[in-house]
Amino acid sequence: MRHIEHFIVGGTGSGAGGRMGDVFDPNSGAVQAHVPLGGKVELDVAVAAAKAAQPAWAATNPQRRARVMFEFKRLVEANIDELARLLSSEHGKVLADARGDVQRGLDVIEFACGIPHAMKGEYTEGAGPGIDVYSMRTALGIGAGITPFNFPAMIPMWMFGVAVAVGNAFILKPSERDPSVPVRLAEMFREAGGPEGILQVVHGDKEMVDAILDHPDIAAVSFVGSSDIAHYVYSRGVAAGKRVQAMGGAKNHGIVMPDADLDQVVNDLAGAAFGSAGERCMALPVVVPVGEDTAERLRAKLIPAINALRIGVSTDNDAHYGPVVTAAHKAKIEEWIGKAEAEGGEIVVDGRGFSLQGHENGFFVGPTLIDHVTTEMESYHNEIFGPVLQIVRAKDFEEAVLLPSKHQYGNGVAIFTRNGHAAREFAARVEVGMVGINVPIPVPVAYHSFGGWKRSAFGDHNQHGMDGVRFWTKVKTVTQRWPDGGGDGSNAFVIPTMG
Numbered sequence: 001m002r003h004i005e006h007f008i009v010g011g012t013g014s015g016a017g018g019r020m021g022d023v024f025d026p027n028s029g030a031v032q033a034h035v036p037l038g039g040k041v042e043l044d045v046a047v048a049a050a051k052a053a054q055p056a057w058a059a060t061n062p063q064r065r066a067r068v069m070f071e072f073k074r075l076v077e078a079n080i081d082e083l084a085r086l087l088s089s090e091h092g093k094v095l096a097d098a099r100g101d102v103q104r105g106l107d108v109i110e111f112a113c114g115i116p117h118a119m120k121g122e123y124t125e126g127a128g129p130g131i132d133v134y135s136m137r138t139a140l141g142i143g144a145g146i147t148p149f150n151f152p153a154m155i156p157m158w159m160f161g162v163a164v165a166v167g168n169a170f171i172l173k174p175s176e177r178d179p180s181v182p183v184r185l186a187e188m189f190r191e192a193g194g195p196e197g198i199l200q201v202v203h204g205d206k207e208m209v210d211a212i213l214d215h216p217d218i219a220a221v222s223f224v225g226s227s228d229i230a231h232y233v234y235s236r237g238v239a240a241g242k243r244v245q246a247m248g249g250a251k252n253h254g255i256v257m258p259d260a261d262l263d264q265v266v267n268d269l270a271g272a273a274f275g276s277a278g279e280r281c282m283a284l285p286v287v288v289p290v291g292e293d294t295a296e297r298l299r300a301k302l303i304p305a306i307n308a309l310r311i312g313v314s315t316d317n318d319a320h321y322g323p324v325v326t327a328a329h330k331a332k333i334e335e336w337i338g339k340a341e342a343e344g345g346e347i348v349v350d351g352r353g354f355s356l357q358g359h360e361n362g363f364f365v366g367p368t369l370i371d372h373v374t375t376e377m378e379s380y381h382n383e384i385f386g387p388v389l390q391i392v393r394a395k396d397f398e399e400a401v402l403l404p405s406k407h408q409y410g411n412g413v414a415i416f417t418r419n420g421h422a423a424r425e426f427a428a429r430v431e432v433g434m435v436g437i438n439v440p441i442p443v444p445v446a447y448h449s450f451g452g453w454k455r456s457a458f459g460d461h462n463q464h465g466m467d468g469v470r471f472w473t474k475v476k477t478v479t480q481r482w483p484d485g486g487g488d489g490s491n492a493f494v495i496p497t498m499g
Contacts, residue, residue, distance in 0.1 A: 002033035004179050006042055007186045007201035009049030021176045021205070026092030026323035027313040029361035033090075035179050039207040043171070046200045047217050050142045050169035053197030058139045058167035062116040069113045069165050072192035076106055079188070083181055087152055088314035090178035092323040092363065093276045095315060098153075105157030107446035108464045112165035118469045119166060131481045137473040139167030140219040140243070144212045146233065147182070148225045149175035149325050150279045150385075156182050158450070159222045162468035164189075164198055171218070172201045173208050177325055213237045220472065222463070223247065224281070226383070227409070227455040234458035245459035245471055249383040250281045250411030250452065253404040254440060255426065256289045256298055257397070257417035264438075265416045266301045270320070272414075272440035273389040274309055274367050277321045281456075282412050282434075282441045285384060286373075288394050288403055295393045299348070299371060306349050306367045306389070313359060323363040324386060330363045333386030337368055340379035340390070345370040351387060381408060397422065405431035410453030414440050433457065 004023065023033040036042075057065070076083065084098035093101070111118075121135040145159035152174060160170040174182035182201050189199045202208060212218060213236045220243040223233040227248030237244035254272070256265055272284035289295035312319030324330050334352045341347050351366025365387055373380050373390040380390060394400040404413045414436035415426045423437045433452035436442030444450055444465070451462030461471035 001031070004033050004035040004183065004203065006036060006038060006046075006203055007183050008042060008046040009053075009197045009200065010045050021203075023090055023177065023179065024326060024363075025089060026325055026363045027089075027315075027359055029327065029363060033180070035176050035203050037176065037207065038202050038204045040211040042202050042204070043208065043211045043215060046171050046202055047142060047215060049197035049200065050171060051217060053195050054139070054141060054167075054169035057164075057169065057195055057198050060167070062119055062165075062167075065165055065167065066113050066115050068189075068193045069109055069115070069161070072189050072194065073106060073109045073113065075188045075192055076102065076109070076185070079184075083153060083184060085315075086184065087178065087181045088322070090180055091149065091152060092314050092325055093279075094312070094319050094322045095317065097276045097321070098314070101151050102153040104151075104443070105154040105161070108158050108161045108468075111446040111464065112161040115162075115165040115469075118466065119473070121475070127479070128481075130483075131479060133477065133479045135475050135477040137166065137469070138476055140472060140474055141168060142171065142218050143168045143220045143222070143472060144171045144173065144218050146173045146209055146212065146221065146223045146225070147175060149177040150276070150281070152178045152181045153185065155224050156185060158464050158468075160199055162464060163222075163472045164194070166469060166473050168220075168472055169198045170200070171212070172199070173204060173212060174201065176203055176205055179203055209233070210236070213242070214240055216240075219243060221245075222471070230458050231455075243471065245451075245461050245463070246457070247281070247451065247463065248456050248458065249385075249409055250283075250456050251286060251381070251383055251407055251409045252282060252284050252412040252414070253286045253288050253392075253407070254284045255394075255400045255404075255413070255415040255417075256287060256294055257415065257419065257422055258291050258294045259418045260294075260416040261418070262298055262301055265298065266305045268416070268440040269302065269389065270305055270309065274306075274321055274387045277324045277365065278387040279324060279385055280441075282443050283385075284412075284414060284440050285388060286380070286390050286392055288392050288400050290394050290397060290400050292393065295391065299391065302369060302389075303348060306369050309367045311354065311356060311364055311366060313356070313362070321387060324365055325363065327363055329386070330365055333365050333384060333388065336379050336382070336384045336386070337370070337388060340370050340373065340377060343377040343379060344372070344374070345377065345379065345390070346372045375403070375406075383409070397426075401426060401429050405429075408454060409456045411456035412436065412442050412452065414438075414442060
């Protein structure tokens with residue numbers, strides 16, 4: 001039985017509390033490792049080490065910090081297969097999705113390699129008589145990240161990549177469900193030349209989260225998880241005087257116009273709704289065909305495509321997706337399917353009770369399609385976070401714009417159409433933070449920023465890109481004037497000479 005340790009300076013043990021959590025293999029349902037559930041004791045050790053190391057790291061010139069990020073990127077790329085296997089074994093996503101998880105995190109590390117340019121300030125010469133004004137970006141000190149189970153490589157790198165590159169120390173609290181990859185990333189950062197204490201990993205549950213939110217020496221916290229917990233993290237962190245960005249849940253819609261290429265839409269939906277077993281905040285769990293004819297044509301094409309999906313263990317290269325993360329989550333997804341049915345939804349393809357031969361105790365859920373879902377249904381309003389696609393029929397374009405705009409979540413949305421005017425109008429009017437036009441999962445590239453609206457995000461800054469730089473730094477503005485003369489009262493301007 002593996003034992004996963006904290007990655008902190010001065011000790012890696014379980015701490016005084018001795019509480020432990022189980023890490024499952026979602027493919028078999030068996031416990032494969034134990035992880036310590038720490039709290040204030042372990043966090044205090046990590047914070048002390050971070051405080052000792054951070055000033056020298058911040059004083060290191062940005063080119064040298066960038067070289068560490070370059071070497072870290074090289075090490076992760078060289079070990080991507082190892083990381084993908086480890087990630088799949090604890091999360092359950094298939095290896096192709098696991099590699100994608102690592103690669104999307106590396107995209108932000110690549111952005112962080114350009115941190116000398118991103119940290120440049122502004123300069124105004126002659127703002128007044130003999131007065132110049134300039135600004136500089138400086139590190140906050142110690143930052144922390146609280147990350148979810150569904151992207152154990154990508155989201156940590158989204159956070160610490162920018163945070164440490166600008167000169168902060170960073171303490172990561174990953175999900176206790178799949179904590180091994182974050183530890184390996186921290187080990188690789190040290191191998192890359194990152195100073196001891198700059199990137200540390202502490203494990204735990206709510207006790208550790210609260211310790212992070214309350215610790216007076218942690219200046220900023222980044223969080224990704226459910227909306228209720230995001231709101232809690234934001235409120236408690238801000239009350240403690242911290243800078244907080246807290247990303248919450250989602251219920252992303254895909255609008256299908258009558259002129260859309262339905263074959264392409266179905267292909268996109270197969271990946272966007274069911275890939276990674278739907279455990280993505282940018283999944284596409286709601287499709288909105290515009291008009292009854294569009295709905296019927298789309299449904300007819302979706303059914304055989306969904307039935308053709310292959311569910312397998314995470315190492316099955318032919319599988320479209322693997323198990324969900326825990327038995328409790330499997331039960332919750334199936335409960336939501338039953339609730340949708342009780343509310344009047346038509347279960348067109350039912351994934352409940354799915355069992356994979358030879359892996360009957362694994363946490364597998366079959367792909368599910370539910371038609372005639374309405375906005376009154378609780379299953380429509382809430383995030384199911386599983387391989388479930390709901391069809392909500394819209395009578396016209398106006399209704400299609402309003403559906404995602406009025407939803408409590410505002411993370412992502414997509415429109416499928418050949419009509420440029422409709423796409424432009426939709427993008428301008430829809431009340432959602434990230435919009436795809438014939439792009440089913442509109443996650444921005446690393447040098448732009450990721451973030452939703454409404455209950456999908458709390459705080460003023462988005463993840464990565466220049467918003468990430470702004471979140472993890474503070475601005476200092478200097479106004480300077482150099483009087484004429486050498487201090488003896490004369491106005492003579494003398495250029496110093498040597499010798």
